[in-house]
Amino acid sequence: MDHVGPGAAERGHDSGTGGPTREADRPALRPLTARSIVLSTLLGHHPAELPARALVRAGQVFGTAEGTVRVALTRMVAAGDLQQRDGTYQLSARLLARQARQDDSRAPRLRPWAGDWEIALVTGERRSAAERAALRQAMATLRLAELREGSWLRPANLERPRPPAAADQCAWLTGTPEDAPAPLAARLWDLDAWARQARWLLSTLAESDRLADRFAVAAAILRHLLTDPVLPTPLLPDHWPGDALREAYAAFEEEFRTTVLDRVD
Template sequence: MEAHVKYVPMRMNVSTGPVTAGLRPLSARSVVLSMLLAVHPPELPVKDLIRLVEPFGVGGSTLRAALSRMVAAGDLWRTDAVYGLSDRLLARQRRQDDAVHPRTRAWDGDWEMVVITATGRGAAERAELRTRLTALRLAELREGVWLRPANLDRPLPDGLHRVAVTYTARPDEPAHDLVARLWPLSAWASTAQTLLTTASDAPSPADRLTAFAAIVRHLLGDPVLPPALLPPTWPGSELRTAYAEYQREVVASVGVEGRVRGC
């Protein structure tokens, strides 16, 4: 599902009802991306796209204009009457899939630690590395020192060794105290509950889509901590379940329900 709800919209905002929780209505481009990000493989005939986006207020001419712009911008490829995500957006789909279906393992108390050793990098390079490490659900303890509980079933990228060294660590500080320093869990949980309410109360299909786009974006920031380190009412699983059910609902509406990951 399209995660970037703050994308500057086209002339036509497809949501005509009130948008709550400070969410911006999605553009035609964002609606198209939301549909393609939901299916596997991420490609659909234009006739299916027309059927999918119509409930969200996107007409045929608006859709075709958006598709043309997206192909020209490198967001999509086109073969005959079929449109699919470009390689760049396939990477986004993988990140979103992982946010909804994170792969975890039992936690034995170990922590992943990444210490940045590269020097002389420009601001853009530093920002890009910070984005990469955040996407790995690492958190920065102090400048250049990133860590998290070692409960994710995924390797660190091969290229990371060129700019950092990695360790398996057992901090002396109590794990709950360290988690509290690294992640604003109360704020994340509060936003999650607000988004769940917003999605449940959304007055139109377009507003529901806007809310669920914000939900999947919020899931990208879930640290996916071991259960022992989470607050007792952590809403992460509830948020994932709500999004997965909505994803199945949207895709099933055009008869391709078997193409949602996890179905």
């Protein structure tokens, strides 16, 4: 199984905030499996469908045998993760929604910020556990943070539709904090920790020579971008690494496409 080499993982990197990266600031790099290779390849491809030979090729690049990849494809179809048609595999509707969230994290749709905040107040008195979980997932997708139970907010600088769970369970308002907004943002999101993790990912990607290692780091970058609050610049710490992380992933995606996918006839 391919892992990032110990040289990058064991050293503490300068976080850019005055000290070495701590162990807790190192996002998990998941080991590559046939399933993760197939899933990450399709999630990063548009449209999210590829012939079996392309997915087999991707697996072989990482030392995974053709038979192992084909078994994974069969199991993923049976589990409802993939749909198969005429030798081509495509993501299910659920995973297409995940791809859309990843795409949005890579290229957020911004709008000019005039200082206003979105505020969502839960209106239902009794909600099932499933409804609560659906709302939390919706708020994570919308990048809102919870100030206290039932009260969610963020700067109004993003354009995106509201999932049904968020629209149905909340009353939505627009307001402006009376106090300085930057301390409020720092209270809602641990921005320094996010930045340290991002810088560790950037340095680990730069120091990883093997494509398999870089693939694992790139997958972690995508997961980390999903948690970027995408705040207006005045609310961010200096030298925020969000854009640098997006650029690094875009460069890897091009490398993977030209190295692997473009070589498939």
